[in-house]
Amino acid sequence: MEWFSAWWDGLQLTEQILYCIAVPATLVLIIQTILLLVGLGDGGGGINPSDTSGLDMPDGFDGADSFDTNVGDISQHDISSPADIADFRLLSVQSVIAFLCIFGWSGIAAISCGVPAFAAMLLAAVLGFGAMILVAKIIQWSSKLAQNGNFNIKNLLGETGTVYIPIPPQGKGMGKINISCGERFMEFDAVCEGENSIPTGVTVRVVDIISGSTVVVEKV
Numbered sequence: 115m116e117w118f119s120a121w122w123d124g125l126q127l128t129e130q131i132l133y134c135i136a137v138p139a140t141l142v143l144i145i146q147t148i149l150l151l152v153g154l155g156d157g158g159g160g161i162n163p164s165d166t167s168g169l170d171m172p173d174g175f176d177g178a179d180s181f182d183t184n185v186g187d188i189s190q191h192d193i194s195s196p197a198d199i200a201d202f203r204l205l206s207v208q209s210v211i212a213f214l215c216i217f218g219w220s221g222i223a224a225i226s227c228g229v230p231a232f233a234a235m236l237l238a239a240v241l242g243f244g245a246m247i248l249v250a251k252i253i254q255w256s257s258k259l260a261q262n263g264n265f266n267i268k269n270l271l272g273e274t275g276t277v278y279i280p281i282p283p284q285g286k287g288m289g290k291i292n293i294s295c296g297e298r299f300m301e302f303d304a305v306c307e308g309e310n311s312i313p314t315g316v317t318v319r320v321v322d323i324i325s326g327s328t329v330v331v332e333k334v
Contacts, residue, residue: 128231129222132238136218142211204250212249217242269295270302270320274334281305281312281331291318291331303328 122130221238225231275293281304282289289312291304305328306312312333322330 126225126231128235129225132218132221132225135214136222139211139214139218143215146208146211204246206250206253208253209246209249213242213246215242216245267323270323270329272320274317274319275302275331277304277312277314277316277318277331280314281318283309283311288328291329293320304331305329306331308332 125133217238220241221234224234224237229237270293273293273295275291277289277291278301279290281287281291283306285305285307288303288305290301292299292301294300304318305324306318307330312318312331317334318331319334320329321332324330
């Protein structure tokens with residue numbers, strides 16, 4: 115280890131400090147990346163599935179459950195909590211690690227190129243802060259993408275769909291409708307309050323929601 119001691123003693127105090135910042139930050143960044151790749155990273159907690167206000171849920175319905183459509187399931191009903199909002203989290207763990215990593219290595223590079231220590235530290239701070247903002251913005255974008263993947267059944271109100279299993283009159287039974295929401299084409303149980311049944315192929319409008327997967331419709 116004599117070579118390491120000689121190399122270390124030959125560094126300026128500023129460089130030694132920067133190495134002490136950059137190396138641990140880089141190791142943490144690598145570990146975070148590996149955990150993210152294997153699926154052990156933080157998926158963004160704070161989701162509160164209990165807010166189902168405005169929906170007439172059947173007895174025993176658990177807001178954390180998802181309801182079935184076609185062969186998949188449309189998870190997330192009315193989910194709202196501060197953690198779900200795509201906020202600009204400048205002081206997250208990821209952004210701070212990014213700052214330390216870029217600050218350390220850019221400072222070392224600047225000093226190695228002959229830049230005075232004070233100027234190198236100033237440049238490193240600017241670059242580190244830029245990396246911090248970039249990572250915070252990426253987290254914000256990721257949060258928005260996650261939100262866009264959620265489905266809120268309240269969005270069906272006023273939307274039109276097509277009957278593909280006839281709907282009996284006066285709520286005496288359920289049919290099914292296909293309805294398009296955004297880029298999704300989904301299937302829901304449907305009832306109607308009219309005196310006449312609604313046959314296959316008729317266009318209907320959603321006027322109410324009576325459960326997580328059942329809607330009330332009327333002819334358009």
